[in-house]
Amino acid sequence: MNTQIQEVLEKMRLVYLANLPERLDTMESQVHKLKTGDIHTESFEDLYRAVHTLKGTAGTYGLQIITEICKPFEDCLNAAHENGMSGSEQLENCCMHFISLLREVISQLEAGEESFMDVAAYLDDVPWSAACSPSAFRRSS
């Protein structure tokens, strides 16, 4: 293990973590715009990009739990988009669940929590997980 790299990572992780609540505020306002007419597509793309970027970057900063939450979040956005439900209340609710889970995890990380063992189980235990799975957005034929 390269200690120089680990030191840089630790320092930068704290700064990145401190900025995340603001990112989530932006995401939340994008979610609320999903149903508002003309700017709908743009808001969806902005939201999608924000989630996709968070998924890719958080883990690089060593915050793998955030990446793991963003994976199903992104899958839901994809599924809703493919099924013409990107402006639906269902997606809005689902996004808000993911965002509040991210907020909760971020505050735990800020409080010094380091271990998020068995991330998959953690996500499965969330009561709303079935309603937010990609299959929930597939229209029955």
Next chain:
Amino acid sequence: MFARVLSTVASEPHSWPDRLSNASHCILYILKGINMKVLIADDDKDLCQLLGAVLRSQGHEVFFAFDAAQALTLAKNQSPDIIALDINMPGGTGMGALQKIKMNMKTSMIPVLVISANPYEQNNATMLQMGAAEYMQKPLDSEKFCEALYRLTGLPAAGAAAQG
């Protein structure tokens, strides 16, 4: 580090041409006093900031491009040793940038490490066909990212000179 290269050359005679070329490459870099010139092309400024800090901590020179056009300009003007290119920059321009880098006489020989949050299976073969040297899926492991840069440029890892 140089001693290590020479000992490898002696033990693997079939690899002499490559190894000797690598050795001369290493000497050039030791004389220049820098390790690598790296261009990171990614619209995610947080990621650029982190990778930039990591690479600078290892003594490398780093440039950033936040869109495809900037990536092409810096690739031509700065002649980096390697480019880390996100193919999912806004407007899907990363793939176009890869094509242009590979089709330009001045930049075609620069190894391109493609980085993306899309699944490896989905992109790897296409990227390699388009001339990428390697594909790495985000989130990146900083140390593995550095190792990939050393491997693709043929340069020894930072600190290897002291050990050699």
